[in-house]
Amino acid sequence: MxxxxxxxxxxxxxxxxxVLQSIDREREREIISRRFGLFDRKETLEQIGExxxxxxxRVRQLEKTVIGKLRSASEAHKLAGIEEFQSLVLAELKNTxxxxxxxxxxxxxxxxxxxxxxxxxxxxxxxxxxxxxVQDDDAFYACVGEKSLYNERTLKEAVTNIVKTVTKIGEPxxxxxxxKHAGITDTKLVASLASTSKQLAQLNDLWGLxxxxxxxPKNIRDKIYVILKENGNHMHFNEIAEAIKESxxxxxxxxxxxxxxxxxxxxxxxxxxxxxxxxxxxxxEKGTVADIISHVLKEAGExxxxxxxxxxxxxxxxxxxxxxxxxxxxxxxxxxxxxATYELVEPE
Numbered sequence: 633m634x635x636x637x638x639x640x641x642x643x644x645x646x647x648x649x650x651v652l653q654s655i656d657r658e659r660e661r662e663i664i665s666r667r668f669g670l671f672d673r674k675e676t677l678e679q680i681g682e683x684x685x686x687x688x689x690r691v692r693q694l695e696k697t698v699i700g701k702l703r704s705a706s707e708a709h710k711l712a713g714i715e716e717f718q719s720l721v722l723a724e725l726k727n728t729x730x731x732x733x734x735x736x737x738x739x740x741x742x743x744x745x746x747x748x749x750x751x752x753x754x755x756x757x758x759x760x761x762x763x764x765x766v767q768d769d770d771a772f773y774a775c776v777g778e779k780s781l782y783n784e785r786t787l788k789e790a791v792t793n794i795v796k797t798v799t800k801i802g803e804p805x806x807x808x809x810x811x812k813h814a815g816i817t818d819t820k821l822v823a824s825l826a827s828t829s830k831q832l833a834q835l836n837d838l839w840g841l842x843x844x845x846x847x848x849p850k851n852i853r854d855k856i857y858v859i860l861k862e863n864g865n866h867m868h869f870n871e872i873a874e875a876i877k878e879s880x881x882x883x884x885x886x887x888x889x890x891x892x893x894x895x896x897x898x899x900x901x902x903x904x905x906x907x908x909x910x911x912x913x914x915x916x917e918k919g920t921v922a923d924i925i926s927h928v929l930k931e932a933g934e935x936x937x938x939x940x941x942x943x944x945x946x947x948x949x950x951x952x953x954x955x956x957x958x959x960x961x962x963x964x965x966x967x968x969x970x971x972a973t974y975e976l977v978e979p980e
Contacts, residue, residue: 644742644752650712651759654705659684660698667695669751699758706759718760721776729824730781734774736827750774766828775828791825795832795841804840804847835880836862852886853898855879857911860901866910866950869895905950916948922959924949925966929976938972 648670655661662684666675677688677695684691705711724740725732738753739745757776758765764782768774777787797814798805811822826832826839833840833848835858840847845854846861859875860867867875872895873888895901901909902916910916917927928944929936936944942956949956960966960974967977 647713668755707761729820731777731824804838852894866908868907935969935973935975
Protein backbone atom coordinates (compact mmCIF):
# COMPACT_ATOMS: atom_id res chain seq x y z
CA MET A 633 0.00 0.00 0.00
CA UNK A 634 1.33 3.44 -0.96
CA UNK A 635 2.33 5.61 1.94
CA UNK A 636 0.16 8.72 2.31
CA UNK A 637 1.93 12.04 2.02
CA UNK A 638 1.68 14.53 4.88
CA UNK A 639 -0.44 17.63 4.30
CA UNK A 640 1.89 20.42 3.16
CA UNK A 641 -0.61 23.16 4.08
CA UNK A 642 -0.36 25.12 7.32
CA UNK A 643 -2.93 24.50 10.03
CA UNK A 644 -3.79 28.08 10.90
CA UNK A 645 -6.14 27.13 13.72
CA UNK A 646 -3.50 25.19 15.66
CA UNK A 647 -1.01 28.04 15.17
CA UNK A 648 -3.51 30.63 16.38
CA UNK A 649 -4.50 28.55 19.40
CA UNK A 650 -0.82 28.12 20.29
CA VAL A 651 -0.28 31.88 20.20
CA LEU A 652 -3.43 32.61 22.21
CA GLN A 653 -2.47 30.08 24.86
CA SER A 654 0.69 32.09 25.52
CA ILE A 655 -1.50 35.03 26.62
CA ASP A 656 -2.10 34.80 30.38
CA ARG A 657 -5.55 36.32 30.80
CA GLU A 658 -8.77 35.21 29.17
CA ARG A 659 -9.92 38.82 28.67
CA GLU A 660 -6.77 39.67 26.72
CA ARG A 661 -7.12 36.54 24.59
CA GLU A 662 -10.68 37.63 23.81
CA ILE A 663 -9.53 41.11 22.80
CA ILE A 664 -6.85 39.81 20.41
CA SER A 665 -9.08 37.19 18.89
CA ARG A 666 -11.92 39.66 18.25
CA ARG A 667 -9.80 42.63 17.15
CA PHE A 668 -7.93 40.59 14.52
CA GLY A 669 -10.91 38.47 13.41
CA LEU A 670 -9.20 35.16 14.23
CA PHE A 671 -12.43 33.16 14.58
CA ASP A 672 -15.13 35.51 13.32
CA ARG A 673 -15.43 38.97 11.79
CA LYS A 674 -13.16 41.73 13.10
CA GLU A 675 -14.69 43.91 15.82
CA THR A 676 -14.12 47.54 16.74
CA LEU A 677 -12.69 48.84 19.99
CA GLU A 678 -16.17 50.08 20.95
CA GLN A 679 -17.82 46.70 20.29
CA ILE A 680 -15.25 44.82 22.34
CA GLY A 681 -15.35 47.38 25.15
CA GLU A 682 -19.13 47.10 25.38
CA UNK A 683 -18.91 43.30 25.47
CA UNK A 684 -16.25 43.25 28.21
CA UNK A 685 -17.56 46.20 30.17
CA UNK A 686 -14.48 48.39 29.73
CA UNK A 687 -13.75 51.61 27.81
CA UNK A 688 -12.65 51.83 24.22
CA UNK A 689 -9.33 53.31 25.33
CA ARG A 690 -8.73 50.46 27.78
CA VAL A 691 -9.28 47.93 24.98
CA ARG A 692 -6.73 49.79 22.85
CA GLN A 693 -4.17 49.84 25.69
CA LEU A 694 -4.56 46.12 26.39
CA GLU A 695 -4.30 45.26 22.69
CA LYS A 696 -1.10 47.27 22.34
CA THR A 697 0.44 45.70 25.45
CA VAL A 698 -0.39 42.13 24.44
CA ILE A 699 0.88 42.56 20.86
CA GLY A 700 4.11 44.02 22.24
CA LYS A 701 4.58 40.98 24.49
CA LEU A 702 3.83 38.55 21.66
CA ARG A 703 6.37 40.22 19.37
CA SER A 704 9.00 40.18 22.12
CA ALA A 705 8.33 36.49 22.70
CA SER A 706 8.62 35.86 18.96
CA GLU A 707 11.96 37.68 18.75
CA ALA A 708 13.19 35.59 21.70
CA HIS A 709 12.09 32.39 19.88
CA LYS A 710 9.55 31.65 22.61
CA LEU A 711 6.33 31.74 20.61
CA ALA A 712 5.12 28.28 19.59
CA GLY A 713 5.07 27.57 15.86
CA ILE A 714 6.05 31.07 14.74
CA GLU A 715 9.58 30.19 13.58
CA GLU A 716 8.30 27.42 11.33
CA PHE A 717 5.52 29.69 10.05
CA GLN A 718 8.02 32.48 9.34
CA SER A 719 10.31 30.10 7.42
CA LEU A 720 7.45 28.90 5.22
CA VAL A 721 6.33 32.46 4.48
CA LEU A 722 9.89 33.55 3.64
CA ALA A 723 10.31 30.59 1.28
CA GLU A 724 7.09 31.54 -0.51
CA LEU A 725 8.08 35.21 -0.69
CA LYS A 726 11.34 34.21 -2.38
CA ASN A 727 9.24 32.61 -5.12
CA THR A 728 6.92 35.58 -5.54
CA UNK A 729 9.30 38.51 -5.64
CA UNK A 730 9.78 39.22 -1.90
CA UNK A 731 6.28 40.70 -1.57
CA UNK A 732 2.87 39.04 -1.73
CA UNK A 733 -0.76 39.92 -1.22
CA UNK A 734 -2.22 38.33 1.91
CA UNK A 735 -4.96 36.68 -0.14
CA UNK A 736 -2.48 34.93 -2.44
CA UNK A 737 -0.11 33.96 0.36
CA UNK A 738 -3.01 32.50 2.36
CA UNK A 739 -4.24 30.47 -0.58
CA UNK A 740 -0.79 28.99 -1.24
CA UNK A 741 0.18 28.22 2.35
CA UNK A 742 -3.17 27.41 3.96
CA UNK A 743 -5.10 25.98 1.03
CA UNK A 744 -8.00 28.37 1.55
CA UNK A 745 -8.31 32.13 1.30
CA UNK A 746 -11.49 33.08 3.14
CA UNK A 747 -11.62 36.18 5.32
CA UNK A 748 -10.79 34.40 8.56
CA UNK A 749 -7.79 32.59 7.06
CA UNK A 750 -6.54 35.89 5.63
CA UNK A 751 -6.95 37.57 9.03
CA UNK A 752 -4.94 34.79 10.64
CA UNK A 753 -2.22 35.09 8.01
CA UNK A 754 -1.93 38.84 8.57
CA UNK A 755 -1.92 38.47 12.35
CA UNK A 756 0.71 35.72 12.44
CA UNK A 757 2.88 37.59 9.92
CA UNK A 758 2.73 40.72 12.07
CA UNK A 759 4.35 38.74 14.91
CA UNK A 760 7.31 37.61 12.77
CA UNK A 761 10.50 39.66 13.30
CA UNK A 762 11.61 39.40 9.65
CA UNK A 763 8.28 40.24 8.02
CA UNK A 764 6.51 43.54 7.37
CA UNK A 765 2.73 43.75 7.00
CA VAL A 766 0.81 46.46 5.14
CA GLN A 767 -2.85 46.66 6.12
CA ASP A 768 -5.67 46.89 3.58
CA ASP A 769 -6.80 50.46 2.83
CA ASP A 770 -8.12 52.56 -0.06
CA ALA A 771 -4.83 52.40 -1.98
CA PHE A 772 -3.28 49.05 -1.01
CA TYR A 773 -4.30 45.43 -0.67
CA ALA A 774 -3.14 43.78 2.55
CA CYS A 775 0.30 42.34 1.85
CA VAL A 776 3.44 40.88 3.40
CA GLY A 777 7.04 41.69 2.53
CA GLU A 778 10.55 40.88 3.69
CA LYS A 779 11.74 43.31 6.34
CA SER A 780 15.31 42.98 5.07
CA LEU A 781 14.14 44.88 1.96
CA TYR A 782 11.32 47.10 3.20
CA ASN A 783 9.57 48.64 6.12
CA GLU A 784 5.92 49.65 5.78
CA ARG A 785 6.77 53.15 4.52
CA THR A 786 9.35 52.10 1.94
CA LEU A 787 7.16 49.26 0.70
CA LYS A 788 4.31 51.67 0.04
CA GLU A 789 6.74 54.09 -1.63
CA ALA A 790 7.98 51.30 -3.92
CA VAL A 791 4.42 50.44 -4.95
CA THR A 792 3.59 54.11 -5.50
CA ASN A 793 6.63 54.41 -7.77
CA ILE A 794 5.30 51.56 -9.94
CA VAL A 795 1.90 53.30 -10.16
CA LYS A 796 3.59 56.56 -11.21
CA THR A 797 5.62 54.70 -13.85
CA VAL A 798 2.50 53.06 -15.33
CA THR A 799 0.68 56.41 -15.31
CA LYS A 800 3.57 58.06 -17.13
CA ILE A 801 3.71 55.28 -19.76
CA GLY A 802 0.04 56.01 -20.41
CA GLU A 803 -1.11 52.64 -21.76
CA PRO A 804 -1.14 48.98 -20.68
CA UNK A 805 2.23 47.25 -21.01
CA UNK A 806 3.88 43.97 -20.04
CA UNK A 807 5.64 43.89 -16.71
CA UNK A 808 9.17 43.77 -18.19
CA UNK A 809 8.48 47.04 -20.03
CA UNK A 810 7.21 48.64 -16.82
CA UNK A 811 10.20 47.32 -14.85
CA LYS A 812 12.61 48.81 -17.36
CA HIS A 813 10.95 52.24 -17.15
CA ALA A 814 10.86 52.02 -13.35
CA GLY A 815 14.59 51.31 -13.30
CA ILE A 816 14.18 47.88 -11.63
CA THR A 817 15.86 44.77 -13.05
CA ASP A 818 13.82 42.24 -11.04
CA THR A 819 10.59 41.89 -13.02
CA LYS A 820 9.14 39.40 -10.52
CA LEU A 821 9.51 42.01 -7.79
CA VAL A 822 7.80 44.65 -9.95
CA ALA A 823 4.89 42.28 -10.60
CA SER A 824 4.59 41.58 -6.86
CA LEU A 825 4.63 45.25 -5.99
CA ALA A 826 2.10 46.08 -8.71
CA SER A 827 -0.26 43.36 -7.47
CA THR A 828 -0.55 45.07 -4.07
CA SER A 829 -1.86 48.35 -5.51
CA LYS A 830 -5.59 48.97 -5.83
CA GLN A 831 -4.79 51.52 -8.54
CA LEU A 832 -3.43 48.86 -10.92
CA ALA A 833 -4.98 45.89 -12.71
CA GLN A 834 -3.67 43.09 -14.90
CA LEU A 835 -5.18 41.12 -17.78
CA ASN A 836 -3.65 38.98 -20.52
CA ASP A 837 -0.07 39.77 -19.34
CA LEU A 838 -0.73 43.51 -19.55
CA TRP A 839 -0.62 45.87 -16.56
CA GLY A 840 -2.31 49.25 -16.35
CA LEU A 841 -4.45 51.61 -14.30
CA UNK A 842 -7.75 50.20 -13.04
CA UNK A 843 -9.65 52.79 -15.07
CA UNK A 844 -8.25 51.40 -18.33
CA UNK A 845 -10.73 48.96 -19.94
CA UNK A 846 -7.97 46.90 -21.54
CA UNK A 847 -6.83 45.60 -18.13
CA UNK A 848 -10.01 46.09 -16.11
CA PRO A 849 -13.12 45.68 -18.28
CA LYS A 850 -16.15 46.64 -16.21
CA ASN A 851 -18.99 45.96 -18.63
CA ILE A 852 -19.83 44.10 -21.86
CA ARG A 853 -18.58 46.92 -24.08
CA ASP A 854 -15.20 46.96 -22.36
CA LYS A 855 -14.91 43.19 -22.75
CA ILE A 856 -15.70 43.47 -26.46
CA TYR A 857 -12.99 46.11 -26.74
CA VAL A 858 -10.45 43.84 -25.01
CA ILE A 859 -11.31 40.90 -27.28
CA LEU A 860 -10.98 42.94 -30.48
CA LYS A 861 -7.80 44.67 -29.30
CA GLU A 862 -6.18 41.36 -28.37
CA ASN A 863 -7.25 39.76 -31.67
CA GLY A 864 -5.84 42.70 -33.64
CA ASN A 865 -8.31 42.28 -36.48
CA HIS A 866 -12.01 42.49 -37.27
CA MET A 867 -14.33 39.79 -35.92
CA HIS A 868 -17.90 38.63 -36.44
CA PHE A 869 -20.14 39.33 -33.45
CA ASN A 870 -20.65 35.56 -33.01
CA GLU A 871 -16.88 35.12 -32.75
CA ILE A 872 -16.68 37.93 -30.19
CA ALA A 873 -19.39 36.30 -28.07
CA GLU A 874 -17.57 32.97 -28.18
CA ALA A 875 -14.25 34.59 -27.29
CA ILE A 876 -15.79 36.25 -24.23
CA LYS A 877 -17.20 32.91 -23.05
CA GLU A 878 -13.73 31.35 -23.33
CA SER A 879 -11.93 34.31 -21.71
CA UNK A 880 -10.60 34.83 -18.17
CA UNK A 881 -13.11 37.59 -17.45
CA UNK A 882 -14.82 37.33 -14.08
CA UNK A 883 -18.28 37.55 -15.62
CA UNK A 884 -18.66 36.07 -19.08
CA UNK A 885 -22.23 34.75 -19.16
CA UNK A 886 -23.47 37.10 -21.90
CA UNK A 887 -25.72 36.35 -24.85
CA UNK A 888 -24.82 36.85 -28.49
CA UNK A 889 -27.72 39.28 -28.83
CA UNK A 890 -26.39 41.38 -25.93
CA UNK A 891 -22.99 41.49 -27.63
CA UNK A 892 -24.55 42.61 -30.90
CA UNK A 893 -26.58 45.32 -29.17
CA UNK A 894 -23.51 46.76 -27.44
CA UNK A 895 -21.49 46.72 -30.67
CA UNK A 896 -24.16 48.86 -32.33
CA UNK A 897 -24.33 51.38 -29.47
CA UNK A 898 -20.64 51.99 -28.76
CA UNK A 899 -18.70 54.47 -30.93
CA UNK A 900 -15.50 52.50 -30.41
CA UNK A 901 -16.78 49.79 -32.76
CA UNK A 902 -17.41 50.08 -36.48
CA UNK A 903 -19.48 47.75 -38.64
CA UNK A 904 -17.29 46.99 -41.66
CA UNK A 905 -19.17 44.09 -43.21
CA UNK A 906 -22.11 41.80 -42.60
CA UNK A 907 -21.81 41.14 -38.86
CA UNK A 908 -18.13 42.11 -38.91
CA UNK A 909 -16.83 44.72 -36.47
CA UNK A 910 -13.51 46.51 -36.03
CA UNK A 911 -12.15 49.23 -33.76
CA UNK A 912 -12.51 52.85 -34.79
CA UNK A 913 -8.98 53.47 -33.51
CA UNK A 914 -7.67 51.26 -36.32
CA UNK A 915 -8.71 53.95 -38.79
CA UNK A 916 -12.22 52.77 -39.62
CA GLU A 917 -15.09 55.24 -39.89
CA LYS A 918 -18.77 54.63 -39.37
CA GLY A 919 -21.05 54.92 -42.36
CA THR A 920 -22.67 53.13 -45.27
CA VAL A 921 -20.79 51.92 -48.34
CA ALA A 922 -21.94 55.11 -50.10
CA ASP A 923 -20.45 57.16 -47.25
CA ILE A 924 -17.12 55.40 -47.66
CA ILE A 925 -17.11 55.93 -51.44
CA SER A 926 -17.79 59.64 -50.82
CA HIS A 927 -14.91 59.77 -48.35
CA VAL A 928 -12.57 58.05 -50.85
CA LEU A 929 -13.43 60.46 -53.68
CA LYS A 930 -13.28 63.51 -51.43
CA GLU A 931 -9.88 62.49 -50.09
CA ALA A 932 -8.59 61.84 -53.63
CA GLY A 933 -9.69 65.29 -54.80
CA GLU A 934 -10.08 64.04 -58.37
CA UNK A 935 -12.11 61.49 -60.37
CA UNK A 936 -11.11 57.85 -59.86
CA UNK A 937 -11.53 54.74 -61.94
CA UNK A 938 -14.04 52.33 -60.46
CA UNK A 939 -11.34 49.69 -59.91
CA UNK A 940 -9.37 52.15 -57.78
CA UNK A 941 -12.50 53.12 -55.87
CA UNK A 942 -13.27 49.44 -55.18
CA UNK A 943 -9.69 48.87 -54.04
CA UNK A 944 -9.76 51.77 -51.58
CA UNK A 945 -13.23 50.99 -50.20
CA UNK A 946 -12.25 47.38 -49.54
CA UNK A 947 -9.49 48.61 -47.25
CA UNK A 948 -12.13 49.69 -44.76
CA UNK A 949 -15.17 47.58 -45.62
CA UNK A 950 -15.55 43.83 -46.09
CA UNK A 951 -18.34 43.86 -48.68
CA UNK A 952 -18.86 42.36 -52.09
CA UNK A 953 -17.39 44.25 -55.04
CA UNK A 954 -20.83 44.32 -56.65
CA UNK A 955 -22.22 46.20 -53.63
CA UNK A 956 -19.68 48.97 -54.20
CA UNK A 957 -20.42 49.13 -57.94
CA UNK A 958 -24.19 49.27 -57.36
CA UNK A 959 -23.70 52.22 -55.00
CA UNK A 960 -21.50 53.99 -57.55
CA UNK A 961 -24.06 53.57 -60.29
CA UNK A 962 -27.19 54.14 -58.25
CA UNK A 963 -26.40 57.07 -55.96
CA UNK A 964 -26.88 60.66 -57.21
CA UNK A 965 -23.74 61.96 -55.45
CA UNK A 966 -21.51 59.96 -57.80
CA UNK A 967 -21.15 61.28 -61.36
CA UNK A 968 -19.51 59.33 -64.18
CA UNK A 969 -17.12 61.66 -66.01
CA UNK A 970 -15.53 59.11 -68.34
CA UNK A 971 -15.67 55.39 -68.99
CA ALA A 972 -15.80 53.67 -65.56
CA THR A 973 -14.49 56.86 -63.94
CA TYR A 974 -16.39 58.74 -61.23
CA GLU A 975 -16.27 61.99 -59.28
CA LEU A 976 -18.08 63.21 -56.19
CA VAL A 977 -20.91 65.67 -56.78
CA GLU A 978 -20.94 68.12 -53.89
CA PRO A 979 -24.43 69.14 -52.73
CA GLU A 980 -25.49 72.65 -53.76
